[in-house]
Amino acid sequence: MSKIFDWLEGVYKKWGDIARFWIFGSPKVFINSYDIAMQLLSRKNFLLKSEEFLPLAPIAQYSLPGASPQLHPIRRKMLGPGFNRQTVEKSFGIFNKHAQALCHRLEEFSNKHVVLNALTHTGLCSYMIGCDMAPIKVNECYLDLLLDLEEKKELTKEDVLHELNLFIVAGYDTTGTTSAWALHLLASHPECQEKALKELKEIFGTRKGSDLQISLEDIKRMKYLDGCIKEALRLYPVLPWLLRRTDEEIRLNDGTVLPEGLDVPINTFLIQRDPNFFPEPDLFWPERHFPGSTSNTKAMLPFGAGPRICPGMLFGMHELKILLAHLLLAYSWESLDNPKKMKCVFHGVLLPKNGINLA
Numbered sequence: 001m002s003k004i005f006d007w008l009e010g011v012y013k014k015w016g017d018i019a020r021f022w023i024f025g026s027p028k029v030f031i032n033s034y035d036i037a038m039q040l041l042s043r044k045n046f047l048l049k050s051e052e053f054l055p056l057a058p059i060a061q062y063s064l065p066g067a068s069p070q071l072h073p074i075r076r077k078m079l080g081p082g083f084n085r086q087t088v089e090k091s092f093g094i095f096n097k098h099a100q101a102l103c104h105r106l107e108e109f110s111n112k113h114v115v116l117n118a119l120t121h122t123g124l125c126s127y128m129i130g131c132d133m134a135p136i137k138v139n140e141c142y143l144d145l146l147l148d149l150e151e152k153k154e155l156t157k158e159d160v161l162h163e164l165n166l167f168i169v170a171g172y173d174t175t176g177t178t179s180a181w182a183l184h185l186l187a188s189h190p191e192c193q194e195k196a197l198k199e200l201k202e203i204f205g206t207r208k209g210s211d212l213q214i215s216l217e218d219i220k221r222m223k224y225l226d227g228c229i230k231e232a233l234r235l236y237p238v239l240p241w242l243l244r245r246t247d248e249e250i251r252l253n254d255g256t257v258l259p260e261g262l263d264v265p266i267n268t269f270l271i272q273r274d275p276n277f278f279p280e281p282d283l284f285w286p287e288r289h290f291p292g293s294t295s296n297t298k299a300m301l302p303f304g305a306g307p308r309i310c311p312g313m314l315f316g317m318h319e320l321k322i323l324l325a326h327l328l329l330a331y332s333w334e335s336l337d338n339p340k341k342m343k344c345v346f347h348g349v350l351l352p353k354n355g356i357n358l359a
């Protein structure tokens, strides 16, 4: 699978913004340009997933991501309150608690070499559903919303189970892998790790570990860490392709016609390394996300765009900041990998092929 990324890069260099292929007898048009991606994603009716999506994401096919173009807007509106600001803020206690628990668990590895496939941990799944798994204690959260919708007969029991399953999977793997990639990048760029730590110490003074409950106000001050996380999402987007199929003929601004029923994977991995938007695109450079930088960060699609944009974006970003702040305050991280030679694999999300080696 890691060869696919080398191949895709070759595809872009050779064919440019739109690359046409026949794969197993079926035509595919890879979209490698931000402008064309936005012409498609911002359409109200560009919602169909391509056929590759189904085997890749069996859990997703019966829930929001697999919802038909007719059902999607209805479901999305119904489930919206489960992802809003108030719901996310109610989860801060759980985010802090499990980040502290993870730091505690890592104590036995301090001064040792650790290999992490993804920095997920049992607690992360509790974060997502706003429940504390041990003992099981449900907060007023996403689950409450689903049960309420079931009571009002707007969802069936099966719908509730599918949406809950999806919520856990979509929230767990995404933030888990992104935190692992971010830690790898910070560990292999000690000067950036130092800047992130300096900012955190300015916010928290000597507080860390169980003395530290990170709040929304604290998060708003984490400007440098925000840039680090955005760089991790740019270089290693959880979903390197957004899989779509046209459900009608589409004429692009340059006159190119995409016929109905065509698979058009949108290549976020390449778009986010486009040198026209990101000078020195392979460089980890958190400051490029600051105002006035020479990068044009509008070409960032780590959470997708348009009607299917990730509803868990705020959830994920807050959770990542709380987790990484605790981890950086608790330990100093060193990378044993060569950042230029990291290989990726795609197993539902974009993973480091050989894990991440930290000390």
Ligand code: HEM
Pocket (backbone or CB within 6 Å): 064, 065, 066, 076, 128, 166, 167, 170, 171, 172, 174, 175, 178, 233, 237, 238, 239, 242, 243, 301, 302, 303, 304, 305, 307, 308, 309, 310, 311, 312, 313, 315, 316, 317
């Ligand atoms: C770093 C964190 C995350 C990243 C990078 C991410 C990325 C994405 C992307 C790219 C999509 C759009 C897929 C498409 O257009 O085909 C998506 C959809 C979705 N995400 Fe996230 N996600 C993250 C965190 C979360 C979290 C924490 C949750 C739940 C709490 C979540 C729930 C969902 C759901 C339900 C969808 C389907 C939306 C729809 O089809 O309307 N995600 N995510």
